[in-house]
Amino acid sequence: MALIVQKFGGTSVGSIERIEQVAEKVQKFRENGDDIVVVVSAMSGETNRLIGLAKQISEQPVPRELDVMVSTGEQVTIALLAMALIKRGVPAVSYTGNQVRILTDSSFTKARILQIDDQKLRADLKAGRVVVVAGFQGVDEHGNITTLGRGGSDTTGVALAAALKADECQIYTDVDGVYTTDPRVVPKAQRLDKITFEEMLEMASLGSKVLQIRSVEFAGKYNVPLRVLHSFQEGPGTLITTDEEESMEQPIISGIAFNRDEAKLTIRGVPDNPGVAFKILGPISAANIEVDMIVQNIAHDNTTDFTFTVHRNDYLSAMRVLENTAREIGAREVIGDTDIAKVSIVGVGMRSHAGVASRMFEALAKEGINIQMISTSEIKVSVVIEEKYLELAVRALHTAFELDAPARQGE
Numbered sequence: 001m002a003l004i005v006q007k008f009g010g011t012s013v014g015s016i017e018r019i020e021q022v023a024e025k026v027q028k029f030r031e032n033g034d035d036i037v038v039v040v041s042a043m044s045g046e047t048n049r050l051i052g053l054a055k056q057i058s059e060q061p062v063p064r065e066l067d068v069m070v071s072t073g074e075q076v077t078i079a080l081l082a083m084a085l086i087k088r089g090v091p092a093v094s095y096t097g098n099q100v101r102i103l104t105d106s107s108f109t110k111a112r113i114l115q116i117d118d119q120k121l122r123a124d125l126k127a128g129r130v131v132v133v134a135g136f137q138g139v140d141e142h143g144n145i146t147t148l149g150r151g152g153s154d155t156t157g158v159a160l161a162a163a164l165k166a167d168e169c170q171i172y173t174d175v176d177g178v179y180t181t182d183p184r185v186v187p188k189a190q191r192l193d194k195i196t197f198e199e200m201l202e203m204a205s206l207g208s209k210v211l212q213i214r215s216v217e218f219a220g221k222y223n224v225p226l227r228v229l230h231s232f233q234e235g236p237g238t239l240i241t242t243d244e245e246e247s248m249e250q251p252i253i254s255g256i257a258f259n260r261d262e263a264k265l266t267i268r269g270v271p272d273n274p275g276v277a278f279k280i281l282g283p284i285s286a287a288n289i290e291v292d293m294i295v296q297n298i299a300h301d302n303t304t305d306f307t308f309t310v311h312r313n314d315y316l317s318a319m320r321v322l323e324n325t326a327r328e329i330g331a332r333e334v335i336g337d338t339d340i341a342k343v344s345i346v347g348v349g350m351r352s353h354a355g356v357a358s359r360m361f362e363a364l365a366k367e368g369i370n371i372q373m374i375s376t377s378e379i380k381v382s383v384v385i386e387e388k389y390l391e392l393a394v395r396a397l398h399t400a401f402e403l404d405a406p407a408r409q410g411e
């Protein structure tokens, strides 16, 4: 008998019919003799709807109150799913994050899980109940409701699996696994049987929203066997694994990730003195703005240009901070661009192959796509390009690295 944590995402619980289907699925696992903990998201669109309501009151809602509100989405689906299970004769009980006591820090809207009390859950499982837990939410030490950041139900699922030492954490969603890139953008994308934690972590942090980054971090840290599957289609899905050897047989590049959420800022004509990078980025980090890519040009005329990217939501605040800095340090000008996108190729195979970056640049050059910034790590190469070329770039790279699915007959 296995203990399995199953997480169902927003589209999988997006209507009463779907919730009934999920209940049927859980019932089958239960009848197989497995112990099941289910984590659910809010119905698709609900979290956005709730945020929209808050924004009608204030452009920047108070984070604590925002969390009180957005956490309600998941409270509805846990109760509906528990009802659907009980209707089928499956004993079930639903809990909010607070009721379980999923203890987090107090960073509202992006809280981190610190500890999970597994007592209640274990007692319910022992009594033969399916436990249905609200994803995306927790409680801080003062009893405030917190949420874990968008897509956070994945993390709830993995964290519960870690706390309960579950045999597997299954992430059920609207695709049948992790693909070489977002199948909505590249129809020829292929499902991967396996991907390493390291690669999945890069893919997630570079924009592939199929799994929340934190959930992959957690799974890697606590060695939780993690699988992404389709909610309503049979199939093996994708296993996230530590097993690098087998993945090495795959192509050099495992996947392509992209991100439209960044913006670029450049400060020009900066006097080239020691400490200048700190003078520019110190105030940005003091304003709690995270910086992603950074490029500093070689100095000429004793001045240099300095470019970096931030999340698009932080663009205006970063611009205000940078304009202040420019005045203080006597830089020539500050310019910015929000019409950018970042495209990244990811693969552990890169470690043992030379020329991967140049192959990437060649593919982009062939399409006439200009590269504005580049950054590399051991297993990824990222470029910033004009946003309007994003889809073209992803498709071109997918083909160049031989990731396209073979054409089916008649195509």
Ligand code: ADP
Pocket (backbone or CB within 6 Å): 008, 009, 010, 011, 012, 041, 151, 172, 173, 174, 175, 177, 178, 179, 180, 181, 182, 183, 184, 207, 208, 209, 210, 211, 255
């Ligand atoms: P859920 O609501 O179930 O959490 P998400 O929308 O968060 O679902 O994640 C699933 C979506 O992730 C897919 O519909 C797909 O468009 C997108 N996606 C992005 N990159 C990938 C990828 N490499 N493989 C699979 N899906 C991806």
Ligand code: ASP
Pocket (backbone or CB within 6 Å): 009, 010, 041, 042, 047, 048, 073, 135, 136, 149, 150, 151, 152, 153, 154
């Ligand atoms: N409902 C939350 C969101 O939309 C959490 C999740 O779906 O994972 O971000």
Ligand code: MG
Pocket (backbone or CB within 6 Å): 009, 151, 154, 209, 210, 211, 212
């Ligand atoms: Mg998700």
